[in-house]
Amino acid sequence: MKKLTMVTLALLLLIGCSDKEPDQQNASPETTPTEEVSNKEERPAKETDTNQDSDKSEGNWIDKFAEAPEVKISPEYLANQPQGPYAEYRFSMENEKFEELFEGMDGIPADATEEELDKVFNYIVSQVSVDLTDPQTIVDSWKIGSYGNPELEDSRYHFKENYNIEILIDSSGSMANLANGKTRMEVAKEAIHQFLKDAPENANVALRVYGHKGTGSDADKELSCKSSEMVYSFDSYDETKFTKALNAFEPAGWTPLAQTMLQAKDDMKKFDGDTNTNMIYVVSDGIETCDGDPVEAAKSFAESNIKPIINIIGFDVDGDGQKQLKEMAEQANGTYTNVYNSEQLSSEFKKAQDALEEWKKWKENAEYQADKDSNRRYLDTNYLENEYVNTLSRQENNTFFIIGKLESLELITTEQKKYLNEKRIEVEQQMKEAISSIMSDLEEIDAKTLEETKKQIQEKYNQNTN
Known part of the structure; x- marks a missing residue:
């Protein structure tokens, strides 16, 4: 009887405040x-x-x-x-x-x-x-x-005859910050390795690192801002060599993002966009810190005959960083995504992996299945x-x-609580x-209107809320 009375009292208390409860339909039981x-x-x-x-x-x-x-x-x-x-x-x-x-x-x-x-x-x-x-x-x-x-x-x-991928990875000091028990750099390296491990043999892959020399001190700024190096030149993916290249650097200094974009443009100058799919993936956790203009650099790269698809992945980036990286993607007619953990980063590279797989199938004379796109849009x-x-x-x-x-x-006060609720x-x-x-x-949205809709979405949602 005592238990029954307590249950009844609890129910009455819940009913009494139900008119002010948030919507619990999708919340876990702990949030009552x-x-x-x-x-x-x-x-x-x-x-x-x-x-x-x-x-x-x-x-x-x-x-x-x-x-x-x-x-x-x-x-x-x-x-x-x-x-x-x-x-x-x-x-x-x-x-x-x-x-x-x-x-x-x-x-x-x-x-x-x-x-x-x-x-x-x-x-x-x-x-x-x-x-x-x-x-x-x-x-x-x-x-x-x-x-x-x-x-x-x-x-x-x-689809183009050739497929080229260059990954630009930020190695500035902040990439040493932890993300779920691992440094951002460790998470990024694991995701990149997972992305490329099954890359088709006839796809070209390259890796460029920036900000990997010096420290974040003012004394090392000049050294660090000049540090941008291709550690794996365009070639088919060789796991042993690529892993060695990935392990050759750790988080260190500043963020010369603009310079790195221009050097990537030079890296790809031999790949004409008419016969090559040129994919750029930038993994960064912050804004340019070396006084360059990464937005203008991205725009210049995009307007070249390389015609790259520039994909920028922000890793736990703050508001100012997101604003700059988004603007880079917008000016380059590319993509921007902000991720906070290894699962989200891996998910972004999984999309890139799927695109690479489609190219592989096309090279093997498979037909493109357009109906999967509408299904993906529905599920997403x-x-x-x-x-x-x-x-x-x-x-x-x-x-x-x-x-x-x-x-x-x-x-x-009670009245103030009522007003706030x-x-x-x-x-x-x-x-x-x-x-x-x-x-x-x-x-x-459908495939035919995707490009125009993207512009409309950008205009509508790319706003400053502050």
Whole structure:
């Protein structure tokens, strides 16, 4: 009977707060917002005026929140929202990770205006906002995945007699940073090796490394900025020789990205784009640091008779870095993807591997199967929708729990909590509408309209949200 009474009480508590819960359809069971109830039972909230000391209301308490970007949900905003410092955690299971967030917050004055509370809400969201896959990335992957489709307008993606691949790998000091227990460099090397291990014998492969000399100190800047070296010249893939080349360098200095792009252009000057498919893969974890202009270098390379397909993979790149690398890809009519771990990096190279396999089949006189492209687009769109829903569920739940925790810590009043939760529910609905709009944009694409649609997607989603 005692157990039954406790179960009944728990159900009543859940029902009582259900009108303010985030959408749990795609969230894990651990994210049900019962923790807020237990917190309040342990430490009952005081009267609404107890968290308002006169010195706080007179001070510049709002300054902490004022710089957070405004939450103005739209398809464009959602695709570009910056990742917050607590994005990877779940408050319901890792609430200790959020202790620093609350320690740095003062109580909100009881007479705070709605405009000021909106800034508090913006700040909360900025701390837990998640980085979502840019729709441009999906469209770019479809171009690579549709390699060989005769309906593609971009002739660079048509089958050519020769296939050349050059990989440009960043060896600046930051590539020594850890990614899931391994350095970024270790992860990159493993992914590159996996990509090329089954490369057709008649495909040409090259590897160029940059930033691998000196250190990140100012004294070594000149040395490091001049370091860009082809460690494996164009040839068929030889695993022993290529592995030796990969192991010949480690993270070291600065990032001469512009110079490296121009040298890669020189590397490929003998491969005319009319008879060669020329693939460039850039793996970098940051922006140019050697005073060059990588955007202009990428544009110059793309406009040459080499007609390269420039694919840029950003490895856990910050906002400024993503902006520059995206601009490089855009000016080169190439592709850009940002990855955070080995699985995502391997996934990007898997797409490249699939394109190489299609070329191999074509060389063996196999016909191109166009119907697989539409099937891939359908599956990718559904996968992206699931990613958005599930990832945003973490953001929504974290926002919910933080608001509740602020009240239990007596940093906001009950009325302020109510206002913030109403704001949260409004934003969640806007998110659902934005997701639906993004998926509709993607569902309308086919091979014949892929190039034009890519331009439209770029114009729509390539926006600064700050």
